[in-house]
Amino acid sequence: MNLLRVRTEAELRASGCIKWSEAPADVLPAWVAEMDFAVAEPITAALHEAVDGGCLGYGPADATTGVGEALANFASAQWDWAFDPRRVVLAGDVVDAISRVLATLAEEGPVIVPTPAYPPFLTVVGHAGRRLVTVPIDPDAVEATHDLVGIERELRAGARTIVLCNPHNPWGRSFPREELEALRDVAEAHGALVISDEIHAPLTLPGATHVPYAAVATPGARVVTVTSATKTWNMPGVKCAQIVCGSAEDAQRLRDYPMHPGQSSLGAVASRAAYELGGPWRAALLDQLDANRTLFTELVSGRLPRARMRPLEATYLAFLDARAYGLASPGEAALERGRVWVDHRPWGPGGEGHVRVNLATSPERIEQIVERLAAAWER
Ligand SMILES: Cc1ncc(COP(=O)(O)O)c(C=O)c1O
Incomplete structure (x- = not known):
């Protein structure tokens, strides 16, 4: 079938x-990243059941949703990436998650966004009160690789954060481990925070391999992964992005952020169903x-x-x-x-x-x- x-x-x-x-x-x-495919039946079934059961209140505490465990099990099975599900903080959507991480965990100082970039990256930095610095790749280069010399130059000049898109939208690229390691070496030499947007990771196509940035980072280095099931399973209308923090302290700081969580109870139901049954x-x-x-x-x-x-x-x-x-x-x-x-x-x-x-x-x-x-x- x-x-x-x-x-x-x-x-x-x-x-x-x-x-x-x-x-x-x-x-x-x-244009926009929605798919023409009908949403997977286990997800619509879980949503129907949740609606029929009146699951329309505020989303419960992160741990109660089971989304952190579902993501951790998925990441371990897919990419051999292990993390403590208690470090998963839920947010509305991925752009909201980046904004929250920038406002809460990023040090003062400019934020590096390699370009071309997913356009909201270019605006969210300013909205979070940080200065944007772009580091372009040469559109005529054969391979769309990061300009590590340019990134290092900006770090020397005072930038403290790098927003990575892994796999990359719009380049459509899956970064090989060596390239992520080279980026890691530059970022860690300057103690920079890396925010890795991995929303497209489950959409890695045959022939390529996804390597989570957090899996190549040195333990204890500053890294936050933001992701969501909504892109792969075609349901961006139900909000429940996940922020995988590098430390329990970072997770606590995000949870202390003075804003009502943006994730929805239905988003949590759908996301868990996607990771577990999709x-x-x-x-x-x-x-x-x-x-x-x-x-x-x-x-x-x-x-x-x-x-x-x-x-x-x-x-x-x-x-x-x-x-x-x-x-x-x-x-x-x-x-x-x-x-x-x-x-x-x-x-x-x-x-x-x-x-x-x-x-x-x-x-x-x-x-x-x-x-x-x-x-x-x-x-
Ligand atoms: C790299 C990247 N991040 C984030 C998003 C949007 O995610 P969300 O709807 O959860 O903000 C997209 C959407 O296409 C994207 O390509």
């Missing part, structure tokens, strides 16, 4: 979720995403010969370099001329002229996406 069901366009447009309901009727949406659905998803990236790569080389795409190792988000088309905004051109909505938010230095394409859909829709991009760009 195929556990993965692609929702019809009518269902998606009626769902009230952002990706399809914000798109005009003639526009094919391939394995078969995730396996079917990864098979489909593997086929989709192959199809997309082939279609791009045939129909968009001037676009450049690095190998997609993780996530379902392909980062297309469209600079060779010489368009002022390839994303706007795609929308206006091709009626396809690809993500063209500002990615920071090094991301100019790039768009991000959401591949979590049917092969037929992927073909349409490429045809529409070709109609917009190849003229």
